[in-house]
Amino acid sequence: MVRLVVAWCPSLSREGPQGEEPRRFADVLDAATELAPFARPVRLGVLAIPSKGPSRFFGGEAAFVELLERTIAPLLGEAGHVRAGVADGLFAAVLAARASVLVPAGATPEFLAPWSIATLRAPDLAATCERLGLRTLGRFARLEEARVLERFGLDAVRCHRVARGVDGELPGLRDHAALRRLDEVRRRDRPRDVQRGFFGEHAGADARAAAAAQRLERQLGVGAVSVARLGGGRAPDDRAALVPWGSADVERPGRDHVAPWPGRLPAPSPSSVPSRTLSVALLDVHGARVTVGASGLLSAQPVRLEFEPGRGRGVAAHCGPWPMAERWWGVSRRRAHLQVLCDDGLAVLLRAERSRWWLTGIYD
Amino acid sequence: MFASAPSRTATPAELATAIRPTAPAATRLLPVVDPLRTLFPDGALRRGATVVVAGTPGMGATSLGLVLLAATSSTGHWGAVVGLDDPGVVAMAELGVDLRRVVFVPRPRGMWAAVVAELLEGVDVVVVRPPARVAHTAARRLLARARDRAVVLVVLVEHRDDWPTPPDVTLELTDAAWHATGRLVARRVDVRATGRRVVGRPRRASLWLPEVQGAVTAVG
Numbered sequence: 001m002v003r004l005v006v007a008w009c010p011s012l013s014r015e016g017p018q019g020e021e022p023r024r025f026a027d028v029l030d031a032a033t034e035l036a037p038f039a040r041p042v043r044l045g046v047l048a049i050p051s052k053g054p055s056r057f058f059g060g061e062a063a064f065v066e067l068l069e070r071t072i073a074p075l076l077g078e079a080g081h082v083r084a085g086v087a088d089g090l091f092a093a094v095l096a097a098r099a100s101v102l103v104p105a106g107a108t109p110e111f112l113a114p115w116s117i118a119t120l121r122a123p124d125l126a127a128t129c130e131r132l133g134l135r136t137l138g139r140f141a142r143l144e145e146a147r148v149l150e151r152f153g154l155d156a157v158r159c160h161r162v163a164r165g166v167d168g169e170l171p172g173l174r175d176h177a178a179l180r181r182l183d184e185v186r187r188r189d190r191p192r193d194v195q196r197g198f199f200g201e202h203a204g205a206d207a208r209a210a211a212a213a214q215r216l217e218r219q220l221g222v223g224a225v226s227v228a229r230l231g232g233g234r235a236p237d238d239r240a241a242l243v244p245w246g247s248a249d250v251e252r253p254g255r256d257h258v259a260p261w262p263g264r265l266p267a268p269s270p271s272s273v274p275s276r277t278l279s280v281a282l283l284d285v286h287g288a289r290v291t292v293g294a295s296g297l298l299s300a301q302p303v304r305l306e307f308e309p310g311r312g313r314g315v316a317a318h319c320g321p322w323p324m325a326e327r328w329w330g331v332s333r334r335r336a337h338l339q340v341l342c343d344d345g346l347a348v349l350l351r352a353e354r355s356r357w358w359l360t361g362i363y364d
Numbered sequence: 365m366f367a368s369a370p371s372r373t374a375t376p377a378e379l380a381t382a383i384r385p386t387a388p389a390a391t392r393l394l395p396v397v398d399p400l401r402t403l404f405p406d407g408a409l410r411r412g413a414t415v416v417v418a419g420t421p422g423m424g425a426t427s428l429g430l431v432l433l434a435a436t437s438s439t440g441h442w443g444a445v446v447g448l449d450d451p452g453v454v455a456m457a458e459l460g461v462d463l464r465r466v467v468f469v470p471r472p473r474g475m476w477a478a479v480v481a482e483l484l485e486g487v488d489v490v491v492v493r494p495p496a497r498v499a500h501t502a503a504r505r506l507l508a509r510a511r512d513r514a515v516v517l518v519v520l521v522e523h524r525d526d527w528p529t530p531p532d533v534t535l536e537l538t539d540a541a542w543h544a545t546g547r548l549v550a551r552r553v554d555v556r557a558t559g560r561r562v563v564g565r566p567r568r569a570s571l572w573l574p575e576v577q578g579a580v581t582a583v584g
Contacts, residue, residue, distance in 0.1 A: 216479060
């Protein structure tokens with residue numbers, strides 16, 4: 001089970017008539033994402049963050065929880081307050097947040113034991129257990145799983161596993177309707193004036209564009225028409241891809257491109273990124289090839305850039321190189337990027353990899 | 365009594381113009397990002413107009429053409445990019461283009477005019493980089509089609525004479541210089557706008573394209 005930090009803002013857990021709460025919770029979520037990129041909403045007013053990475057980074061769970069509370073509290077106004085807690089599994093972590101406690105690793109079953117059976121949000125099961133005198137999660141957890149299965153059925157077994165601290169997810173725990181609402185609020189807040197049709201609809205333009213794209217695809221073949229997808233990554237060729245129109249790939253959210261990528265090449269990005277690999281030669285004064293050494297430095301000042309042998313431009317200036325060593329845990333990739341400004345004003349982005357230079361981008 | 369005497373029956377073409385929905389001037393304009401407004405006579409792109417963007421490689425013609433998609437795509441209008449082999453998608457996002465409303469046909473394989481004609485039916489702005497030689501008839505046909513469908517056609521060329529028919533607006537990149545401190549930070553470009561619809565002196569603008577965040581701003 002994943003160890004989770006959960007923050008709970010009671011004042012935001014129900015949407016009022018003004019609809020202010022989801023918007024404010026979206027701000028809270030953004031603030032939490034700034035601290036820890038994997039912050040995810042659970043329901044309105046509740047968000048969960050895997051504890052391992054952030055607590056190691058911020059110097060322990062207690063420090064991280066305190067920092068989280070301090071970050072969120074100013075966003076809630078006078079009336080609101082925030083509580084945070086840590087435990088194994090989402091169910092226990094939400095209860096820990098309600099009680100504002102940090103449950104030590106492995107102590108989750110003991111922590112859960114005194115809580116009321118009603119916290120499982122299974123009214124039928126709770127009523128029956130109350131009648132049997134099983135008022136707390138601890139008493140319920142002490143039943144044998146096989147007996148629970150035969151007496152109450154499969155849903156109760158799921159609750160039983162949660163009560164024992166073996167599992168952390170309960171069906172009603174994540175409120176998907178509220179999360180959809182949250183997405184809606186965020187999307188509505190972003191674009192300002194979207195073109196509308198006569199009756200206020202905005203599907204007309206989309207349908208027209210889709211029809212044109214489909215006609216083209218019939219003429220040119222599948223894959224000729226594409227759309228762009230942004231993903232995570234450090235270099236411009238990692239971060240974006242053109243995928244065929246209508247492919248399922250577009251719908252699937254890619255790697256989070258707003259998550260931080262330390263060492264990412266900063267903006268501005270090249271306006272043309274060759275999809276084919278194109279080898280170029282970077283030469284010094286003596287006509288020898290310039291290379292990037294193990295220390296990440298250039299072997300000599302580059303003075304000439306040749307796209308084909310014999311045909312080249314002078315190098316007016318260069319910036320970099322910026323070495324990048326990635327994926328040391330798997331298929332490792334070592335490369336370095338260099339920006340080259342030619343004497344005719346053309347600026348290009350080069351990549352040194354496998355002891356050759358490759359054209360990665362043109363700033364046009 | 366009648367403004368025009370009904371002496372003869374109207375031709376089908378006249379009927380078509382008569383029943384074409386009239387729209388107020390504002391809806392016949394598509395927005396452009398603020399720094400580029402001074403370059404256009406209406407302060408915006410006029411639907412049905414053709415814009416030629418001319419600049420040698422490295423001066424920023426691609427960026428200037430693509431940035432015309434920024435304000436339109438973010439207000440719900442669709443755009444298409446034809447014939448740009450390898451569009452820098454990240455750069456487009458930095459320029460403010462909403463990529464959800466842009467379709468790409470990177471390699472139209474010799475059918476670029478047919479592809480553009482098809483897209484003129486479906487989107488509001490088409491950015492195209494035609495191959496080196498463009499036939500006069502093909503260019504004229506596309507111009508007429510764009511005007512008829514009220515779509516903005518943006519043509520990226522190296523030199524303004526590469527496009528055979530006179531466009532409504534020509535944006536020429538006259539100067540470009542990179543500003544670099546440790547890395548390429550921003551590029552200052554000078555743009556001159558001329559054309560049929562630009563009366564009097566050519567309009568000029570100095571822009572940071574791209575600026576430090578990858579977007580476009582006016583210099584000064």
